[in-house]
Amino acid sequence: MLFMNEFLEEHWDDMRTFLQKVSNPDSELEMARFDGYVDLxxxxxxxxxxxxxxxxxxxxxxxxxxxxxxxxxxxxxxxLSPGVPQMRLQQQVQPTEQVPSAPAHRPTPWTRQGQTRKQVARAQSVPASERHHRHPLKRQTSTTELTDTSKPMNISSPDQNMTVKPAPAPVPWIIEQHQINHVQEETSLLDKHAQELSELRLGVEQVTDRELEMAKRLEDFIIVSQEQQTQLQAELQELRSVLALREEQLASATFRLGVIEEEREEDERKLSVALAAAERMNVLEEQFAGLLKDMQQLNTAHGDSLRTS
Incomplete structure (x- = not known):
């Protein structure tokens, strides 16, 4: 009601013309002239x-x-729509009865003096693109019957000297604009958090998949490494066996080489002794040959002496 009062005070001239047009059943409204007001x-x-x-x-x-x-x-x-089902209440009030706790209708500044208040339906229906799916609104024309349509309505301007009543206490079904903005902000934050949570979940799933893939690769690598390690250990054991055999053969060859060296030294010693003996034999043979020559000479000389004697 406060919004409607401020709206009427701000646009009183245009609204007075609009109300006069709406209240006259013989007039044809030109919607373009009241653009911005007919959507009320x-x-x-x-x-x-x-x-x-x-x-x-x-x-x-x-x-x-x-x-x-x-x-x-x-x-x-x-x-508006008699065929549409209504909300269920504990004590359903008949449409013809007046709600006891409903606020009484107060006379507005534009009500004509001495005129009986009658029900006036909306002059403009809801556009087809904005009709609600549950409560369709139909175009209706004014049903107010005026006794004198030739005379202009006595619509007075709002009294600016009227005492402005304090704002009524908030009721459960009224949501303030700041509350709506707060709810919208909370909803946008919740949507943002939900989107971030979904992105985080997607990231966690991707990381989990990568971890599983890396774990599988690591397991395969460990299995291959163990197989290669077992194969290398077998080859190492075989090489150790071959090395032990080669070391044993080397030790045997070294021993035989030592024996051969000793035999060579013995042979060299014997050879030196034999060479010394051969040299002595040569000397003795030379001496013996000399003696034989001397003996021949002596024998020759003795034979000559004998012949001469």
């Missing part, structure tokens, strides 16, 4: 649909605690 019924209809959608799934006890809002919404639904 649309906003109210959307607000009604949103409230119905929010309150309908609630528990019966919670709906009863929100009275008289559910009853008012049911009455609006009954007037």
């Amino acid at each position: 019924p649309l906003r109210l209809a959307v607000l009604h649909s949103l409230l119905v959608d929010i309150i309908s799934p609630m528990k019966l006890e919670t709906i009863n605690n929100l009275q008289p809002l559910p009853s008012i919404l049911n009455q609006i639904t009954e007037h």
Whole structure:
């Protein structure tokens, strides 16, 4: 109501013309002339649909605690679309009855003096692109019957000297703009956190897959390394056996070489002795030959002496 009051005070001249056009059943509205104002019924209809959608799934006890809002919404639904099902209440109020706890209608500054208040339906229906799927709104024309349509309506400007009443206490079904912004921020943060969480989960899954793949590769590498190590150990054992055999053969060859060296030394010693003996034999043979020669000479000389004697 405070929003509507401020809106009417700010755009009073245009709204007065608009209300005069709407109240006249013989006039044809040119929507282009009232661009920006004719969507007020649309906003109210959307607000009604949103409230119905929010309150309908609630528990019966919670709906009863929100009275008289559910009853008012049911009455609006009954007037707009009689065939649409209404919200269930603990004590269903008949459409013809007035809700006891509903606020009494106050006379507005543009109400004509002495005129009986009558129900006026919306002059502009909700556009087809904005119709709610649960509560379709149909185009309706004004049903107000004016006794004198030739005279302009006596619509007075809002009294600026009226005492502004303090804002009413908040009720459960009214959500302040800062609360809506806070809820939207929390929702965006939750969506952002959910997206980050999904990205983290995807990253964790990728890291887990990589870890599993690396673990499998490591296991295969360990198996191959163990097989290669076993093969190398077998080859090393074989080489050690061959080395031991070669060392044994080398020791035997070394021993035989020592024996051969000793035999060679013995042979050299014997050879030296034999050479010395051969030299002595040669000397003795030379001496013997000399003696034989001397003996021949002596024999020759003795024979000559004998012949001469």
